[in-house]
Amino acid sequence: MVGNDMMPWSEKYRPQKVAQVAHQDEVVRMLSSALDDGQGNLPHLLFYGPPGTGKTSTALALCRQMFGAQHFKARVLELNASDERGIKVVRDRIKTFAQTSVPEGRITNKETGRAVPAFKIIILDEADAITTDAQTALRRTMETFSLTTRFILICNYISRIIAPLASRCAKCRFMPLPMSAMRAHLSHIASGEGLSISTQLLDHMCEASEGDMRRAITTLQSTSRMAGPGGDMDDEALVTAACLVPESVLDDFEAAVLGSCSFKDMSLVLTNIVDDGYSVSQLILQFGRRIQENTRASIAGLSDLQKSAVVLKLAEAEAQMIDGADEWLQLQDIGGRLRETVQCATNQGSLRHTIQSV
Amino acid sequence: MTGVGKMEQEHKRSGLMWVDKHRSTNLAKLEVHKALNVRLLNLVRQGDVPHLFFYGPPGAGKRTRVMGVLHELFGASAEKLRVQHRVFKLGDPPKEVEMTLVMSNHHVEMNPSDVGIKDRLVVQEMIKEIASSVPLDAFQTTKKKEQNAAGPEPQGAAAAGANTSNNSAAHKPAFKVLVLHDVDRMSRLAQQALRRTMEKYARTCRIIMLATSASKVIEPLRSRCLGVRVPLPSDTELVQVLRHVANKEGFIVTDSFGAKVVASSGRNMRRALLQLEASKSQNYPFSAEQQVTKADWELACASISDLMLVQQAPRTLLTVRQKLYDLLTHAIPADIIFHAIVANLLRQVDQELAPQLVAHAAMYEHRMQKGSKPILHLEAFCARFMQLYKAYLSAIMDLF
Known part of the structure; x- marks a missing residue:
């Protein structure tokens, strides 16, 4: 298959483990304890926060750690705004997936040696784009099948999630990343890609992306690409790459x-x-x-x-x-x-x- | 390219308008925005491109640059275009959606906003399907790459632009490109639907988006792309291009006439070339007092604003309405009409009135975008302007 070098860096450096997610300490602590527990003491979750703060990454990493690559496909259903999510899909696809039972008995995750929890996870990414009707239809589904299915709802604006749904979930707020966390991660990527970049430019880059890690990483990649191999990355390239007004x-x-x-x-x-x-x-x-x-x-x-x-x-x-x-x-x-x-x-x-x- | 092939191509191009005929797809040879072109070349020659987002006013050269990027990536085969006009059945329950696709072996171009509010279905089903399937020759290319991996990377990629078509064809990238036009006109839901698709299938598909105004594209989409701003060409660049085209067509643009074209085109390259071609066919050699031949719709918009400035009466409104209907039935977009009328008025009214004029124009234009019948808001603006202007005139008369 196509190698990793063809990937955008924001995908390439997506955190693979919950613990690697930058800056969201509270969320990470809570999820890590749920992971260590091994019993699958996991409530429904609602992740909310501005773009590029690690919501989708955390959800995917959590699932990956829980189920391992082996069971990931069978146990996780990821639906995002690119999928049709009207009321019909809630009734058919989500309900059908939620209804299927999980195999009984102890199954071990080969990667961690821990038991795989006895439930499935449905990730509803960009949940604020789900219609109110469909959200209403979800209410009962979430409760009825909570023995075998957990939901992770991800959204930017918690106000767009209807209250009955929000109250069924443990809420995790993702904060915009502070400069220090961004700088650390960016310089990690820069050294991983073999780029030399001045601290000043790095600071400007972090400032320009306003706590949005994905934007910062895309900007870094674009700026280095624009400059060409071995070329100097300067403020001008940054302004162009980040769509700023000079x-x-x-x-x-x-x-x-x-x-x-x-x-x-x-x-x-x-x-x-x-x-x-x-x-x-x-x-x-x-x-x-x-x-x-x-x-x-x-x-x-x-x-x-x-x-x-x-x-x-x-x-x-x-x-x-x-x-x-x-x-x-x-x-x-x-x-x-x-x-x-x-x-x-x-x-x-x-x-x-x-x-x-x- | 062989001599015969070249002649064939020349022959094919002879029926085209100058705008298309003299469009070069070689980034290294483009005359406008040289710094930008070099940046793009740097980007593409590394063999990999991120998702790209080209934004800038119409007639700035966005599509030309996209073609250049494709040419650089895939070689000449990216220019063998075929047009497909097809009816797709999308969604559940299935709805019929008519789409025009322009494609080559390596890329697909489409304009999802053409289908109105059904554009969400296009993104959710068509684009996702196109993006998620691996291009057929990807496997082959990776194999080749593995063979190359033993030796040093081929240096050809860094060679000069002249022979890129040969060596870039040698190792084509293992992804296809999806070009989306008018992303700013796509509905919010459709833009939302594009978010995860852009990330999930980044291995197999790069998306190039084109938009007139970056403001209307949602931030999550912009933050996934490398933004490329394409400004309108400067006056000097524009004159250069006009000269260049005239040279190729075998005639001469005088300095004064070139300046006239530049002024009347509003720095818009496409408009300038169309006007030059129209003017040439009307009267050549250019005479000193010759006016630039404009498109009919431009003249109609100008006449609307002139009418309003001459007489502010209900009867004028009737004439104006007739003209507006004419324009709209000829499929001139309402926002372009609005823009043209306001720009004309702004040029002619007094300083004191101008702020009020733009304030009202901005208000009515905003309403037009929110509403569904543009004609109502265009008319409302015209009526309002005439009222303003009349009040202003009588206030001046009172002063004397």
């Missing part, structure tokens, strides 16, 4: 919308940003962070009220773009509103009114 473009944007140029000139700058293909939502995100940091002169000069009006507009535009609104138009609108906000510095009353009216 600082210089942000500077232009800031000068245009917070400065005193005419609307036509500002409009031109914004049009060029869109024409250059920068992602407007990424621009909003990075600009919002600049406002939060509050270190730059043109931003620090704004009053608190003005800043809130600016952030408000950014949020509004971002929400509308998620609905599918046109990037160019939204950016122009942001520009127009921000200019207004900055220029009506004296008119506090109207600003307050704008904010309150939302």
Whole structure:
């Protein structure tokens, strides 16, 4: 078969054991004790947390350690959003799998020498994409077959899981990874791949990926690939690979919308940003962070009220773009509103009114 | 390539529009975005590519670069394309889905958003099936690789771009490539459905996604890909390409006319070439006062905004409505119409009115995206703009 060298690094370096999962100490402790126990004292589980924090990896690693490669196929059913998961599938496929009994008597896992617990596991990945109807249909199934079947639900947003399902599971929260954990893992991969990478770039990489390990690893791989064999990895390659908006473009944007140029000139700058293909939502995100940091002169000069009006507009535009609104138009609108906000510095009353009216 | 083959190909290409005729698929030879092309070449020559995500405005050259990547990966056989128009039965209960697939032996191109909200089924069934099956020649290639493994890696991969088609064909990668167009137009559920598929079958299949705006592609998908931003060509690059094409076609673009084309195309390469071709067929040699020949829909959009600026009355709205219907029935996407009208207006209205104009435009465009009947929102915007403009004009009159 195709060798491992063809795999994306995020797959290649996926943790194989629960204990290898970075940073999620509480979850790891709980699951390790369930593993050591050997009796299969495992409740239904609900993993939730932002992307790239190790939810799917933990679930797969747990199953692999429990059943070993030998029994994995027979005992684990993995369903994700790429599978049809309407109510019919819950009734047919999940129920049928849950109903099948497991062989009686002691079966040993050859890899660990421990007994294989007497149940099967159904992993429902990306569970927040399951329809409410189908979730409702799951309720009874989970209870009725709990003797032979455990469920692991994985989702980004726990609020999208209906309460009756959530209350049937032990909840494990996965936290965004801190810089230190990311840095350690990235440098481990870098040395495994024989890359030389400066600590500064590594830091930037971790910062850019905001606690998302998968994104950090993909960025690392892309950056090294972009640079070519033996090529220098630099910030520029990083910015391109991670789809960031470069600082210089942000500077232009800031000068245009917070400065005193005419609307036509500002409009031109914004049009060029869109024409250059920068992602407007990424621009909003990075600009919002600049406002939060509050270190730059043109931003620090704004009053608190003005800043809130600016952030408000950014949020509004971002929400509308998620609905599918046109990037160019939204950016122009942001520009127009921000200019207004900055220029009506004296008119506090109207600003307050704008904010309150939302 | 043999002389006969070349002639055949030339003959095949002679009926094409210039945009397609002069599209080069050799990354090393492309004239626009040279730095980007070198990066892509570096990437591909290591024999392995991650999933790729190309984003940038239309007419920037995304597809051209994808073709270049495929060419570099698989050699000339990636260009032997066949088009299949088929009806698939997908889902349970089965629903009929019409899809157009463009494929070669190594890759499949499709546009899942074509089928509207049924795109989720396309991702869940078709794409998954394509992604999960191992390409037929994968086994052969790995065998070859094992043979090579004894000796040093063939140095051919690092050789210059000119003869890549030969040596990259020698060791083709053991995966196939799935090219998805307009990923930003795919529904949320369909995008969700792609997440695990991209990871699970990464051994056998690489996915190349193309999108106009990166904002509309969900973060989990973006974080699984290497993002490649393709900006529109700069004015100077555009002029160069126009000259180059003219040179090949055997005519001359004057500096002034080239500048006109560049200005009216809005840096969009495709539009610029189409306009150049249209202008040439209308009148050549170019005269000093000749205007760039634009597409009909562009003229129609321009006339809508002009009408609104001349007279703000219910009757204008009726004329405008007629024109909008015309445009929509000719299958011009509503967001492009909207964009064109607003851009035209923005060019002509006063500074004081511009912020209000964009604010309203943004609002109505957003509603249009959420709603289901674009015509209503287009009309609403037009009516609203005329009201704004009239109020503005009378306010100015009062000043005097």
